[in-house]
Amino acid sequence: MRSRKGACAPVAGPLTITYLPECNRNLISRGSRVAWSILERLGRFDGSSNLPYPIAMDRERACRVYSILEGLYGDPGSPRTFLRFENPFQILILTILSARTTDRSVNAIRDRLFSRYPRPEDLANADPRDVEEIIRPLGFYREKARHIMETSRALIERFGGRVPERMEDLLSLPGVGRKTANIVLDHAFGIHEGVAVDTHVARLSRRLGFSSGRDPARIERDLMALFPKSAWGNLNYLLIRHGRTTCSARKPSCTTCPLRNLCPSVTGPFEKKPVRREKSP
Numbered sequence: 001m002r003s004r005k006g007a008c009a010p011v012a013g014p015l016t017i018t019y020l021p022e023c024n025r026n027l028i029s030r031g032s033r034v035a036w037s038i039l040e041r042l043g044r045f046d047g048s049s050n051l052p053y054p055i056a057m058d059r060e061r062a063c064r065v066y067s068i069l070e071g072l073y074g075d076p077g078s079p080r081t082f083l084r085f086e087n088p089f090q091i092l093i094l095t096i097l098s099a100r101t102t103d104r105s106v107n108a109i110r111d112r113l114f115s116r117y118p119r120p121e122d123l124a125n126a127d128p129r130d131v132e133e134i135i136r137p138l139g140f141y142r143e144k145a146r147h148i149m150e151t152s153r154a155l156i157e158r159f160g161g162r163v164p165e166r167m168e169d170l171l172s173l174p175g176v177g178r179k180t181a182n183i184v185l186d187h188a189f190g191i192h193e194g195v196a197v198d199t200h201v202a203r204l205s206r207r208l209g210f211s212s213g214r215d216p217a218r219i220e221r222d223l224m225a226l227f228p229k230s231a232w233g234n235l236n237y238l239l240i241r242h243g244r245t246t247c248s249a250r251k252p253s254c255t256t257c258p259l260r261n262l263c264p265s266v267t268g269p270f271e272k273k274p275v276r277r278e279k280s281p
């Protein structure tokens with residue numbers, strides 16, 4: 001297992017993005033964001049550009065948050081994914097199926113699905129009604145059955161029955177967006193091309209001040225600019241864990257949260273950690 005300790009050292013990291021002083025951010029933020037949107041469409045989403053990018057908060061503070069989360073949830077023995085899988089094909093199919101449902105529901109049907117259809121060629125030639133019946137508890141089962149069967153066909157016809165290891169190839173598969181592609185690349189191949197942004201990651205990124213965006217692509221870009229590449233894969237896991245245990249959508253436990261002194265939702269935007277005053281004698 002790869003070591004995750006020190007993945008977000010405050011100043012280290014392979015990003016070559018030029019960071020701007022706070023006072024310059026507003027001046028160029030608009031043009032810069034447009035330019036980054038173009039890079040995004042061109043697939044240049046890997047932090048290899050020297051284009052200035054207006055980061056949402058200071059990097060040191062973001063890395064302090066990361067370090068606390070890693071201390072809380074970064075147990076080296078943890079599987080780092082919530083889906084049970086044994087090979088790249090399984091994580092790809094399970095991640096497609098996990099859209100708009102819980103990982104627990106997906107894990108509940110995985111044994112039945114893969115005992116009957118263990119390989120792409122099995123799923124590609126399956127009876128759609130049988131696949132729909134197996135995945136019915138997940139909701140949107142007709143659409144999902146079509147996606148996983150078409151994806152299996154595409155794997156056979158275009159990739160020799162193997163799951164591709166490149167972002168653009170994964171994005172060409174039916175039902176696969178950047179979130180799914182990032183998860184597959186990370187867990188199946190140990191490749192970090194971006195940050196998988198699901199509902200937990202989006203919510204916590206906004207609450208913690210990592211991003212002010214609502215669009216997952218914008219949030220991902222903000223996270224990639226803020227954190228070194230070595231932290232991208234783990235960030236998804238840490239934010240999901242914190243979202244599930246403490247920072248829930250409806251009722252975040254801010255009073256007991258270990259991040260409360262760093263979280264703009266509590267301290268206000270970009271305020272320094274409150275200094276405790278000594279009581280006068």
Ligand code: SF4
Nearest residue numbers: 247252254257260263
């Ligand atoms: S302080 Fe509150 S809003 Fe901020 S991360 Fe913790 S639980 Fe979430």
